Amino acid sequence: MNLKKPLTVETICLDLKGATKEAILAEMVELLVASGHIRDRDAVLKAVLEREKRMSTGMQNGIAIPHGKTDSVDCLVAALGIKRAGVDFGALDGQPSNIFVMTVSPDSRTGPHIQFLAEISRPLNDASVRAKLLAATSPDEVLHLLIG
Amino acid sequence: MLATEIQFVFQLGILIVFTRVGGYWLRRWLRLPGVLGELIVGMLIGPYALGQFHWPLIGKLFPFGPGGAPVSPELYAFSTFASIVLLFLSGLETDLSTFLRYSVAGTAVGIGGVVVSFFLGTGCAVWFGLADHWLAPHALFLGAIATATSVGISARILSERRKMDSPEGVTILAAAVFDDVLGIIVLAIVVGMSRAETEGGVSWSHILLIAAKAFGFWIGATAAGLLLARRFSRLLKYFKSTQAIAALALGCGLLLAGLSEMAGLAMIIGAYIMGLSLSRTDLVQVIQKEIEGLQNILVPVFFATMGMLVNFAAIRPMLQIGLVYSALAIASKVLGCGLPALFCGFNRHGAVRIGVGMLPRGEVALIVAGIGLTSGAIGQDIFGIAILMTLITTLLGPMLLAGSFENPAPGLRHPDDLAKAHNRTIELSFPSSDMAEFLLGRIVRAFRQEEFYVYRLSPDALTYQIRKDEIFFTLESEGGDIRLTTTVQYETLARLVIAEEMLSLRSMLHLAQDNGHLDTMEHDLVAGLFGGNGEEGEP
Missing domain, CATH: 1.20.1530.20 (Na+/H+ antiporter like fold)
Structure with missing residues (x-):
């Protein structure tokens, strides 16, 4: 699938400010607003928080993939954020999370959602890609690393 | 001799009933494909066998068609x-x-x-x-x-x-x-x-x-x-x-x-x-x-x-x-x-x-x-x-x-090639086949929501092929087990899809446990079923 469309330089932040899981999620949703496809920011945040309540999307090695479904978005939207110092995200390995990939897609329409998450995070399995991402100095560099 | 349309309706009814029953027993008793049963039933009741038998009132069930054609x-x-x-x-x-x-x-x-x-x-x-x-x-x-x-x-x-x-x-x-x-x-x-x-x-x-x-x-x-x-x-x-x-x-x-x-x-x-x-x-x-x-x-x-x-x-x-x-x-x-x-x-x-x-x-x-x-x-x-x-x-x-497959010998010349094939199977075991089938249905629905083509390979087994472009999965369920097979490249997608559906299942179970309303609903459904004192149909 085309990963380039949802993830753009506008929806990438290399220096997230939040110090808690909730703050990071709110900041990421703000990034999504930049895509221009969000009708109700609060509803989007609520969908993502609901999903987090069921089980944290904090995986291993600093990766977190918060996501949710709501009809407050017109199409699949995605954002990537980096918090070098890391935040306690309730990750599987108990380590702080520092690379966040957020995806939100419409609830009542079919289309890739988990597939997007899986494909965009596949390169993150590679430790050298993670290291390069954390050292990236521009959103373009991040896009190049993940999408080519 | 029956009118053409009545005879056709009889023929169709007999074919549907006998092929279903024949196919079922052949599958059940001899574990043979249902299609064999259907073919054999056709041969037995056809015009070259029992179809020529004269039944009281209705005559021959499967007589030859016009010009000696085997069927009408x-x-x-x-x-x-x-x-x-x-x-x-x-x-x-x-x-x-x-x-x-x-x-x-x-x-x-x-x-x-x-x-x-x-x-x-x-x-x-x-x-x-x-x-x-x-x-x-x-x-x-x-x-x-x-x-x-x-x-x-x-x-x-x-x-x-x-x-x-x-x-x-x-x-x-x-x-x-x-x-x-x-x-x-x-x-x-x-x-x-x-x-x-x-x-x-x-x-x-x-x-x-x-x-x-x-x-x-x-x-x-x-x-x-x-x-x-x-x-x-x-x-x-x-x-x-x-x-x-x-x-x-x-x-x-x-x-x-x-x-x-x-x-x-x-x-x-x-x-x-x-x-x-x-x-x-x-x-x-x-x-x-x-x-x-x-x-x-x-x-x-x-x-x-x-x-x-x-x-x-x-x-x-x-x-x-x-x-x-x-x-x-x-x-x-x-x-x-x-x-x-x-x-x-x-x-x-x-x-x-x-x-x-x-x-x-x-x-x-x-x-x-x-x-x-x-x-x-x-x-x-x-x-x-x-x-x-x-x-x-x-x-x-x-x-x-x-x-x-009785001989467990590997089928590849260099069994190490198996690693090259990079196939991965995710196996899950559930306490009951009902639970496994329920989750299987959820996984099928989840893939369809992701716009994958999902189709069941055979009506006799819970085996599905799931695909989109170059991505290919095989999903199977037997007893309380579910298996999803794919290449290593798409293992993350497979795991995430299943994990999301497991979470939904768990949420549903929690919701059912926490919701007292469900208890009253069940109670209301059966309460009064046998409480009547009067005639049948009276509450």
Whole structure:
């Protein structure tokens, strides 16, 4: 699938400010607003928080993939954020999370959602890609690393 | 003697009831494919056996049709409609682009099987004096009948033996798609050529021209279908209702079937092309689901009607040739599919498994034989041989395939190649089969929501193929177990999809536990059921 469309330089932040899981999620949703496809920011945040309540999307090695479904978005939207110092995200390995990939897609329409998450995070399995991402100095560099 | 329409209704009722019961018992008692039961029921109740029996009040149930035809024109038309629906659905289940990319071994095995089967089938007719030359209709039909594999039967065995994800299993499934497509092209050419022959145009150039025309129609119609499919699906979606969409799609399939017959090809080719064109749209599941009920009624009637056409007296003198033809049909797939497999990294064990997995012939062989019989290109003797071969290969295929896996020896020449195949199976065990089936349904729904094509391989087993472009999964459930197999590249996607559905399941269970309202709901439902003191029906 085309990963380039949802993830753009506008929806990438290399220096997230939040110090808690909730703050990071709110900041990421703000990034999504930049895509221009969000009708109700609060509803989007609520969908993502609901999903987090069921089980944290904090995986291993600093990766977190918060996501949710709501009809407050017109199409699949995605954002990537980096918090070098890391935040306690309730990750599987108990380590702080520092690379966040957020995806939100419409609830009542079919289309890739988990597939997007899986494909965009596949390169993150590679430790050298993670290291390069954390050292990236521009959103373009991040896009190049993940999408080519 | 009953009026035609009453007799037709009786015939249809008897066929539906007996094929269902026969198929069920054969599956249950002998663990044989249901299609065998349906064919055998047709043979037993047909005009050449019990159909001639005089019943009080209703007379003969399956008398000969006008002009001595084995079945009435009404019943034959009904079974033709069934074959069109069958091939329409078969086309719908094919995702050409995925399989073209999926497996080099699958391509080689599929092509090898079709070429060798056609050659040996045609050769059999020439060697035994049934045809004067290789291009005679008898020869061409025996070749075409021998080509098409019915992989559903093998898929069930692979699933039962948990070999769906084995290199052999993956290759058999991929090869079957090429086999289907090539089988239809062969049929298109054979029908065209045999018509030219029977019409007296026996010159080679004329026959080759017809073959080129048939091939051209196939390529042209398929290309047009694939190009216009998205526009056509948008047009269908205008009608919103899923029933309307499915009915319109099938209706157009019937129209294209009629057109292809008028163009000098078989009707099923048009139906297959319409299905194949729609297979690349997101309407596949909608149409499949809506037509499923119709298919369940029609298909057994089709197989039984084919069985009814078998004239035992005509086969008897041909029995020996029939057995040789069946043996050649078996050898042609074992060699035609097995040899290319040997060149694609498989060893002797693997090649034999692939060869026997491609053995069973089914609906396409029967449809081709039926077309040959009604068009006069082949006689009842050759038709009988075709049925015999279908019965033998359908009976032996599953047994040989299961037996070939008894020896646990790896099927690849270098078992380390398994690592190269990078297949991964995610296995989950649940306390009950109900729970596993519930989650299976959720996983199927989740993939469909992600716009994957999901289809069930066989009605007898909970085995699904899930695909989108180059991504391919096999999902199976047996007892309380669920297995999802894919390549290492798509393992993350598989794990995430299952994990999300497990979470939903858990949330639902929590919600059910925490929600006192459900308790009162249950209580309200049964309270007062036996509290009445008065007459029946009084609360």
